[in-house]
Amino acid sequence: MYCNKCGTENADEAVFCQKCGKRFEVQAEEETLVAQKSGVPVSEDEETIFSIRPTLIFVGSGYVLAVIGGILLAVLLGLLGVLFTNFAISSLAVVVVCLSLLLIPAYHHIKQKMIRYTLTDSKIEIDEGLINKTTRNVPLRIIQDVTVSANAFQRMLGFGNIEIENANENDSMIVLKNINSPKKHAEQILRQMRLLNK
Numbered sequence: 001m002y003c004n005k006c007g008t009e010n011a012d013e014a015v016f017c018q019k020c021g022k023r024f025e026v027q028a029e030e031e032t033l034v035a036q037k038s039g040v041p042v043s044e045d046e047e048t049i050f051s052i053r054p055t056l057i058f059v060g061s062g063y064v065l066a067v068i069g070g071i072l073l074a075v076l077l078g079l080l081g082v083l084f085t086n087f088a089i090s091s092l093a094v095v096v097v098c099l100s101l102l103l104i105p106a107y108h109h110i111k112q113k114m115i116r117y118t119l120t121d122s123k124i125e126i127d128e129g130l131i132n133k134t135t136r137n138v139p140l141r142i143i144q145d146v147t148v149s150a151n152a153f154q155r156m157l158g159f160g161n162i163e164i165e166n167a168n169e170n171d172s173m174i175v176l177k178n179i180n181s182p183k184k185h186a187e188q189i190l191r192q193m194r195l196l197n198k
Contacts, residue, residue, distance in 0.1 A: 019170055021123070021137045046120040049188055054112050054178040055159045062105030070098035117176045119189055122196065124164065126174070138174060140193050142167040148182045162186050 010018055077094050110130070118125040124143075126136040143166045150160030160182040164174045179185055 016139050016142055016168075018168055021139055021142065021166075021168060023139060046122060049119040049121065049192055050185060051116060051118040052179060052185065053116055055157075055180050056109070056112060057157055057159065058178070059105055059109045059112055062108060063102065066101040066105050070101045073101070074098050117179070119185075119192060121192060124174075124189070126176075136174075138164065138166055138168075140189075140196050143189070143193060146186050146189050146193075148186045150182065154178075162189070164189070 016023055074094050077089055077097075081089060114128060114130045116125075116127040118127070122140055124138045124140070126138070128134045128136075143164055145163075145165040147163040147165070148160055149163055154160045159178055159180045162176040162179055162182050162185060164176070166172060166174065176182075176185075
């Protein structure tokens, strides 16, 4: 059986794609029919539990460092112009060089804004990209373990990583990086897993 989302070949009895985690429609339809026969209401709409992005603490620090670096660079170039009369740089060139330092944190800012982690009542969605967007779906039923990790610096600032181990052979570890209040979000994932397994 081939996945109609990513094209990966899977076993005929597979419920989820081993690469992207997409639930196969035939199995989903069978479960819907069984649920309807047993009188269990089937909802097509998924409930979103949370939708978060990586923290922007590093990006803010990057902007501050870029401004400080720009000021120091402008002072250094000004001193060189005073000390060496043949070393002349126009004011416009100094401004352009100093402002170009802001491109580094701006790049990381845009990169962070292109990542979104969403927990619904049945899966975790990881959206990445702006022009070429990639969405990965990890069904909660295949998640085996959820771990929160944070180094000393992350703990001081109140963020960390959520490591999700799942049954996918090709991509068994997924990391939600630099999440604010990671413990709270990990507990929400575990709570939703328990609700799903009832």
